[in-house]
Amino acid sequence: MIALVLVVVLGYLGARALEYSSTTRMQQVLMAQGLAEAGMENARVKLEKDMFFPPLGGYGQYVFSYSEDMTDPANPLQVVGSYSVTLDCSKRESPYCIVRVQSVGSAGIRTNPRARYRIYAELDVSSYNRATNLAPNPTLFRYILWREGGVEQPSVELPFGD
Amino acid sequence: MTLAETIMAIFVLTLAVAFVGALLRTGLHHQAHSQRRMLAIGLARKKMTLLRAWARTPAGAPNYNFDAAPASWVSQATTSDPEYPNFTVQCFVQNEVLYSPCTSMEAPYVPLGTARAMNNSAKKVKISVADPVDPGWTADLVTLVCDPTRDLKAPPDDAVHLITTSAVPANFGPSGNDLNNPAAGSFVDMRAEAVYQNGAPVSDIFFDWYIVPLGGTGTLLTSRDGRTCRFVNGVSTGIANVTTEGNSVVAVHGSYRGQGQPPQNYVLGGVNPYINISPVYHLGP
Numbered sequence: 109m110i111a112l113v114l115v116v117v118l119g120y121l122g123a124r125a126l127e128y129s130s131t132t133r134m135q136q137v138l139m140a141q142g143l144a145e146a147g148m149e150n151a152r153v154k155l156e157k158d159m160f161f162p163p164l165g166g167y168g169q170y171v172f173s174y175s176e177d178m179t180d181p182a183n184p185l186q187v188v189g190s191y192s193v194t195l196d197c198s199k200r201e202s203p204y205c206i207v208r209v210q211s212v213g214s215a216g217i218r219t220n221p222r223a224r225y226r227i228y229a230e231l232d233v234s235s236y237n238r239a240t241n242l243a244p245n246p247t248l249f250r251y252i253l254w255r256e257g258g259v260e261q262p263s264v265e266l267p268f269g270d
Numbered sequence: 271m272t273l274a275e276t277i278m279a280i281f282v283l284t285l286a287v288a289f290v291g292a293l294l295r296t297g298l299h300h301q302a303h304s305q306r307r308m309l310a311i312g313l314a315r316k317k318m319t320l321l322r323a324w325a326r327t328p329a330g331a332p333n334y335n336f337d338a339a340p341a342s343w344v345s346q347a348t349t350s351d352p353e354y355p356n357f358t359v360q361c362f363v364q365n366e367v368l369y370s371p372c373t374s375m376e377a378p379y380v381p382l383g384t385a386r387a388m389n390n391s392a393k394k395v396k397i398s399v400a401d402p403v404d405p406g407w408t409a410d411l412v413t414l415v416c417d418p419t420r421d422l423k424a425p426p427d428d429a430v431h432l433i434t435t436s437a438v439p440a441n442f443g444p445s446g447n448d449l450n451n452p453a454a455g456s457f458v459d460m461r462a463e464a465v466y467q468n469g470a471p472v473s474d475i476f477f478d479w480y481i482v483p484l485g486g487t488g489t490l491l492t493s494r495d496g497r498t499c500r501f502v503n504g505v506s507t508g509i510a511n512v513t514t515e516g517n518s519v520v521a522v523h524g525s526y527r528g529q530g531q532p533p534q535n536y537v538l539g540g541v542n543p544y545i546n547i548s549p550v551y552h553l554g555p
Contacts, residue, residue, distance in 0.1 A: 117293050131304045135311050135409055142318065146414035150368060153391050153416040157475045158370045159525035174372035178412055181364035181396045188412050249419060249527040 136215045136223035139189060141256070143178055143213030144227045147191030148251075150176065151209050155195075155231065156249060162195045170198035177218070189215045205234030206252070228255045303404070310399040310409040313354045317397045318411050321347050321361070325393070326418040332470030334418050336393070340364075347397060356402040366394040366414060370476070379494065386495045388474035391417040417474075421467040422526050430477075430524040435459045435498070454513045457502045462522040478523045485516020496522075 154161040162172030175192040179185070196208040210228045214221035230253040232238075237245050324346050325336040335342070340363040347361035368388040369376035379385035393415045398408040423429040436459035462479075464472040477496035481487055491500040501520050504511045 113290050117290050117297070120294070120297055127304045128300055131307045131311070134308065138311055138315055138409075138411060142411045142413035146412075149392070149414045149416040152419075153388065154368065154370045156417075156419065156527050157388065157391065157472070158386070159476060159478060159523075161370050163371050172371065174374070176373055178394070178414075180410075180412065181362040181394045182398075184364075188410070 133223065137225060139215040140213040140221070140223040140225035141227075143189045143191045143215065144211045144225045144256075145213070146178060147176070147193040147211030147213060148209060148227055148229060150191070151193045151195060151211065152231070152249075152251075155207065162197065164197060170200075171196050175218070187217065189213060189221070190218045200233060202234075205232065207231040207233055209251075226257060229253060303401075306401050306403060307407065307409065309354060310357055310401055310407075313351060313357050313359065314397045314399040314409040314411045316351070317347050317359055317361075317399070318395070318413060321395060321397070322413075322415050325415045332466060332468040334420070336415065336418055340393075343393070343395070347395075358400045358402070358405070360398040360400070360408075362396040362398075364394045365390070366392040368392050368474075384494050386476065390473040419527065420472075422472070423465050423467050423469070429464050429526070430522060431463050431465065432520075432522050433461050433463065435461050436500075452503045454504050454511065455502060457500050459498065459500050460520070460522070461498045462496070462524065464524045464526060472524075472526060475524055475526060478525075480521055480523070482519035482521060483514075483516070484518060486514040486518050487516075488514075488518050488520075490520065 164170065164172060171194060173192065173194040175190055177187050177190045180188050191211055191213045194210045196210075199206050199208065208228070208230050210226065213225045213227075214223070216222035229251040232245065232247045232250055232252045234245050235248065236243050238247075321343065325334065325343075327335050329335045329338065335346075343363040344361045348359045351357070351359070368391055369380070370386045370388060376385040376387070380387075394412065395415055396410060396412045398410050401407045401409075436457070438458050462477040464475050464477075466472060479490050479492045479496060479499045481490060481501075487505060489502045489505055491502065493499070499520070499522070501518075504513050
C-alpha cells in the first residue's frame with residue numbers, strides 16, 4: 109500500500125519537476141521574444157528614417173545583417189541578450205515591393221544563449237495600393253506578413269527565392 | 271508476530287507515511303510556486319504589449335505617448351492589474367541611442383561625435399513582475415519600443431526644409447540675382463529638416479545632399495548623418511583649389527518610410543560663379 113502511494117507521489121513530483129523547469133524555460137523564451145521584437149523595431153525605424161539603410165555594398169548584394177547586444181536598463185553593465193536582424197531586399201522592386209526582415213532574439217550571452225526566438229516579417233514598400241494600383245498604399249511601410257516561432261532554429265535563415 | 275516486530279512495523283510505516291506526506295507537501299508547494307511564476311510571466315508579457323500599444327497612441331498633436339516623459343511610461347506600466355492584484359510590476363525606461371546601420375559599424379565614429387546616431391527614436395523598456403510570495407524572483411522582459419510611424423506633410427507643402435545656419439555672404443544672393451561674384455573659398459552653412467503633417471520636425475532622419483552643376487560647381491562638406499552641410503565656392507583638383515564659372519544648385523533630399531520627398535534646393539548660380547539662394551523644388555524620389 110505504502111509502496112503504491114510512494115509511486116503515485118513520485119510520479120506526481122516528477123510531473124511537477126517538468127512543470128517547474130518549463131516555467132524557467134518559458135521565462136527565457138519570452139525574454140528572447142522581447143529581444144526579437146526589439147530587432148524588428150530597430151529595423152523598422154531605421155528603414156523609415158535612414159534612406160541609406162540597409163547599406164548594400166554592391167549591385168548583387170541584397171542582404172544585410174547585423175547584431176546588437178541589449179543591456180538591462182536597470183543595470184547598464186549587464187547584458188540580458190542580443191538580437192540579430194537580417195534584411196533581404198531582393199524583392200524590394202516592383203512587382204513584389206517587399207523587404208523581408210528576420211529578427212532572432214537570444215536570451216543570455218550570444219555565444220551560448222539560453223533561448224532563441226525568431227520573427228520573420230515582410231514589410232510593404234509599395235507606393236501603390238496593391239488592389240487598385242493607385243497611390244497611396246494604405247499598408248505602406250507596414251508589416252503585411254508576420255510569423256513567429258522557430259525557437260530551436262540553430263541558425264539564421266531566410267527563405268531565399270520563391 | 272511479536273510485539274517488537276509490530277512496533278517496528280508501525281514505526282517504519284509511520285516514517286514512510288511521513289516521508290510521502292513531506293514529498294507531497296513539497297510538490298504542492300512547488301506547484302503553487304510554478305503557477306505564480308507562470309502568472310508573473312504572463313503579466314509581464316501583457317504589460318509589455320499594452321505599453322507598446324500605448325506608446326503608439328496619439329496624445330494630442332503633434333505628440334504620441336511615445337514622446338512622453340519616462341515617468342508616464344512607468345506609471346502606465348505599473349498600474350495595478352485587476353486580474354493580478356498581488357503582483358508588483360516595476361518598469362524601467364531608458365532612452366536608447368540607435369546607430370545606423372549598426373553599433374559595431376558606427377563604433378569608430380562615436381568618440382569623434384560623427385556617428386550616424388538616432389538619439390530620440392527608441393526607448394529601452396524593462397518590465398519586472400515579482401513573485402508575491404518570493405519577491406526575490408522576478409519575471410523580466412526587455413525590449414525596444416521605437417518611434418511610431420507618422421504622416422509627413424503632404425504635397426504641395428514641402429516636407430523637407432533647407433535652412434541656412436551661417437551668415438550668407440552678400441554675394442550669395444537669392445535666385446535670379448546675377449550680380450554676384452563670390453570669393454574663392456567663401457561658403458554658406460546649411461541644415462535640413464523634415465516635418466510631419468502637423469509641422470513638427472521628424473527626429474533623427476538622415477539626408478542626402480548633392481550639387482546640380484549648371485555650368486559651375488562647388489564642394490559640399492556634408493556631415494555623416496546629412497543633417498548639416500557646407501557649400502564652398504571652390505573645387506579641389508588635387509593640386510590646386512579652383513573656382514568654376516557658372517551656376518550651381520545645391521539640393522537636399524530626405525526620405526521617410528521609403529518615400530522620397532521633394533528635395534529643397536539652394537540655388538547657387540551666376541557667373542564666375544555667383545551663388546543664389548532659392549527654393550527650387552525637384553519632385554520625385
